[in-house]
Amino acid sequence: RKRNSDSRTKQLPIPLNPKLSWETGMNSGMVCSRVRGEAGLMVFRKHVGFFGLVICALAIGMPKPAYSGESEAVWDIPEPASVLFIGNSLTYYNNSLHNHLRKMVVWNRRVDTSRVFFRSMTISGGKLSDHLSAAKPMISDYRHKRKSGPWDLVVLQGYSNEAIDPRGVENFQKSAQGLSALIRQSGSKPAFFMTWAYRDSPDMAKPLVDAYTKLGKQLDALVIPVGLAFEYARRTNPDMSLYQDNKHPSLLGTYLAACVFYTTLYGEAPFGSVYAAGLTNEEAAFAQVTA
Numbered sequence: 146r147k148r149n150s151d152s153r154t155k156q157l158p159i160p161l162n163p164k165l166s167w168e169t170g171m172n173s174g175m176v177c178s179r180v181r182g183e184a185g186l187m188v189f190r191k192h193v194g195f196f197g198l199v200i201c202a203l204a205i206g207m208p209k210p211a212y213s214g215e216s217e218a219v220w221d222i223p224e225p226a227s228v229l230f231i232g233n234s235l236t237y238y239n240n241s242l243h244n245h246l247r248k249m250v251v252w253n254r255r256v257d258t259s260r261v262f263f264r265s266m267t268i269s270g271g272k273l274s275d276h277l278s279a280a281k282p283m284i285s286d287y288r289h290k291r292k293s294g295p296w297d298l299v300v301l302q303g304y305s306n307e308a309i310d311p312r313g314v315e316n317f318q319k320s321a322q323g324l325s326a327l328i329r330q331s332g333s334k335p336a337f338f339m340t341w342a343y344r345d346s347p348d349m350a351k352p353l354v355d356a357y358t359k360l361g362k363q364l365d366a367l368v369i370p371v372g373l374a375f376e377y378a379r380r381t382n383p384d385m386s387l388y389q390d391n392k393h394p395s396l397l398g399t400y401l402a403a404c405v406f407y408t409t410l411y412g413e414a415p416f417g418s419v420y421a422a423g424l425t426n427e428e429a430a431f432a433q434v435t436a
Contacts, residue, residue, distance in 0.1 A: 223297070224410065224411050224412070225297035225298040225410055226260055226261060226262065226297055227262040227263070227291075227292045227296050227297045227298075228243065228246075228262075228263045228264075228296065228297060228298045228299070228300060228410075229263075229264050229265070229266065229283060229284065229287075229296045229298070229299045229300065229333075230242065230243045230263070230264070230265040230266070230267075230300045230302065230338075231265075231266050231267070231276050231280050231283075231284075231299065231300065231301055231302065231324075232265070232267050232271065232300070232301070232302030232303070232338060233267050233268055233269060233270055233271040233272075233302065233304065234267065234269055234270070234393060235302060235305060235338075235340060235392070235393065235394065236265055236267050236302050236338070237265060237267040238389070238393050238394055238399060239394065239395070239396045239398075239399040239422075241265050241267075242265070242399055242402055242403055242406070243263040243264065243265045244263070245399060245400060245403040245420075245422055246263060246403045246406050246407060247261050247263045248420045248422075249403055249404070249407050249415060249418055249420045250407065250411070251420075252418065252419045252420040253407070253413075253415060253418050253419070253420070254411070259291055262289065262291040262292045264283075264287075266279075266280055266283050270304070271304065272303060272304045272307055272313065272316070272317070272320070273301060273303040273304075273307065273317055273320035273321055273324060274316050274317075274319075274320040276301075276320075276324065277320055277323055277324060280324070280327075281327060284296070284299055284324075284327055284328055284331050284333065285327065285330070285331040294332065295331050295332035295333045296328075296331075296333040297333065297334070298333065298334055298335075298336055298367075298410070299324075299328045299333050299334070299335055299336070300335075300336045300337075300338050300369065300406075301321065301324055301325075301335060301336070301337050301338065302337075302338035302340065303317055303320075303321070303338075303340065304317075304340075305340050305341075305343070305392050306340070306343075306349065306353075307340075308340070308353060308356040308357060308360065309349065309352045309353055309356050314356075318360065321337070321360060321364065322364060325364045325366055334366075334367070335364070335366045335367075336366060336367040336368070336369055337357055337360060337361060337366055337367070337368050337369065338369050338371060339353060339354065339357040339368055339369060339370050339371050339372040339373065340353060340357075340371070340372050341353070341371060341372040341374075341375035341376070341387075341398075342372065342375065342376060343391050343392055344387075344388045344390075344391050344392075345391055347376065347379060350372060350373075350375070350376035351376075353372045354370070354372060354373055354376075357370075357372070367409070369405060369406055369409050369410075370405060370409070371401075371402045371405045371406070374401055374402070374404075374405045374435055374436060375387055375398070375401070377435060378401060378431070378432075378435050381435065382431060385397060385428065385431055386398075387401060396422060396423070396424065397424060397428050397431075397432060399422075400421075400422045400424060400428075400429065400432050401432040401435060401436065403422075404418075404432045404433055404435070404436035405436045407436070408436045414433065414434075414436060415433045415436065416433050416434070417433070418433055
């Protein structure tokens with residue numbers, strides 16, 4: 146991933162096999178994360194699985210297997226200080242994902258709260274098409290003393306199965322395209338929140354990964370692979386409850402999503418994060434390692 150000029154990130158080459166299958170990916174290998182240190186090197190930890198490689202590939206733009214592969218232009222995104230989340234209850238449950246991410250950024254990166262400005266705009270049960278007109282003022286015209294200029298990033302989260310539902314996928318894609326264009330016209334950059342499979346329908350996971358990866362390639366947009374993290378967490382430790390019901394996240398699910406956002410947007414894993422959202426040490430550590 147290209148970084149701004151004062152970045153201290155260094156990258157080590159990662160040989161990845163683009164022919165790795167979904168099952169191979171979910172059941173083998175390594176995880177990578179950037180750790181703090183004078184060199185800021187990428188560190189690989191055996192145990193967590195190929196999922197970790199995919200997350201790192203999505204986050205830092207290294208050679209990527211089949212479920213990623215966005216163009217180089219996608220990755221030229223400085224670390225965002227202002228982020229707008231557009232979505233529905235998957236975002237706003239548990240006092241809203243954006244609040245947990247903001248606290249994680251403030252605590253982990255030791256920045257003043259005035260330098261981090263995150264907001265959310267959500268509609269209960271909303272689809273992307275519901276935001277096409279409603280979100281325009283928030284995307285293009287919203288002003289605040291803590292935000293100068295356009296949003297650094299606008300995150301789009303559609304209905305849970307919208308990207309793969311044959312009855313609505315065409316509308317989803319058109320809405321994604323329209324919102325992405327609006328976001329770019331406003332001077333911001335779009336990103337897509339990959340949703341997760343329902344608790345009773347784990348077979349949704351792979352189609353969702355495929356659909357969001359394809360969408361990210363088509364629109365040259367960043368994809369935050371939260372759904373992939375949920376599936377890996379389910380396979381790794383099914384006793385960790387990520388759901389409140391069949392669709393909505395538990396506090397642990399929202400915290401895991403925040404960890405994935407943090408890893409993807411800021412180029413480092415939240416290992417040992419001081420902010421744990423009131424979870425047990427075991428739960429917080431599980432989410433941090435998974436991301």
